[in-house]
Amino acid sequence: MNQIPVCLGLQQRVLPEYRAPFFELLAESCPKGLGVFAGKARPQEAITSFTALQKAVYFPANNKHLFSGTLYGLLQPSFLDWLEIWQPGALIVEANPRYLSTPAAVRWMHHRSRPVIGWGLGVPATNKIETALRGSFLHSLDAVIAYSRTGAEQYIAAGFAPEKVFIAANAAVSRPKQPPFERPDSFTNHRPTILFVGRLQARKRLDILLKACAAMPYALRPRLIIIGDGPEREPMQLLAEDIYPLAEFISARHGAELEPYYEAADLFVLPGTGGLAVQQAMAHALPVLVGEADGTQTELLRAENGWLLPEASVSALTETLRQALSSPAKLRQMGLASYRIVREEVNLEKMVAVFVEAVNFTLAHPMR
Secondary structure, X not given: OOOOOOOEEEEEEEOEHHHHHHHHHHHOOOOOOEEEEEEOOOHHHOOOEOOOOOOOEEEEOOOEEEOOHHHOEEEOOOHHXXXXXXXXXXXXXXXXXXXXXXXXXXXXXXXXXXXXXXXXXXXXXXXXXXXXXXXXXXXXXXXXXXXXXXXXXXXXXXXXXXXXXXXXXXXXXXXXXXXOOOOOOOOOOOOOEEEEEOOOOHHHOHHHHHHXXXXXXXXXXXXEEEEOOOOOHHHHHHHHHHHOOOEEEEOOOOHHHHHHHHHHOOEEEEOOOOOOHHHHHHHOOOOEEEEOOOOHHHHOOOOOOEEEEOOOOHHHHHHHHHHHHOOHHHHHHHHHHHXXXXXXXXXXXXXXXXXXXXXXXXXXXXXX
């Protein structure tokens, strides 16, 4: 793997637990050091933060969250102090104009002829004021890294030169080393098993999953395993008792604790938004059925390995589940396609390689 020849700085609003493996792997490509500057989320966000980095150096940011909703803004007052201490030769920041301390950090870097790269989802449609602020902020950057092809196309449409736009598919798992798990080509000896893994929140839409399972033909009604905790657990358990007692609720599991559940499943389903567990399921050779979110799922989902739910409705999910569970042999083929995608295209190693490429590009092509 190529290396970054300068000390690298990376700014985040927060450092979620799932992102730590990526930063640790990226640090291996930074022999002069990787510093991660991030603060704490608001309590209501229920984000598990992670600060015990081993290979990267974590610097706490004193986040000041301003307002909420469409008026939300973030101040990180110690951003410039951190830059003075860490002295990065290149800086990666979240490409978000609501982060009000970042423009000063960009100016600090450029005053020293050091590049700044933005990292983000793309350029969503917003109000005119935010669109103007976003445009001004984006054009102060030397390059951008998008989570997906959709995001990359939005950055290019916003005026970024294509050669300055890089795509690092949002990965949560390393390239699998084990061969794909083999499953039988029939449901002769058991009901089909659907697996959900994630925090139990309203946006995950477990309600429509329970209702869709209950609406399935009797012969196709699956065993439904729901793994996770969160504010929606009790309401969803009550709903399941009422309409779908085949559902099994299991507390949060992590790492090796999840292995037997992935191996027992026939299909992974996430009808709402979010869910990096989708990639873990794919690494275990499972086909996936997910709701449409922010465009990052398009890097994972193809006709060959799963289904993108056209709308978050009971009828749409019921019909898609019926199609999926009607052919066990096809499910197995799709699971193998999932495995191939994670092994060859969307994994932490590929993501790190793009970040290294983007940083080295900006170092080799100074634009200011």
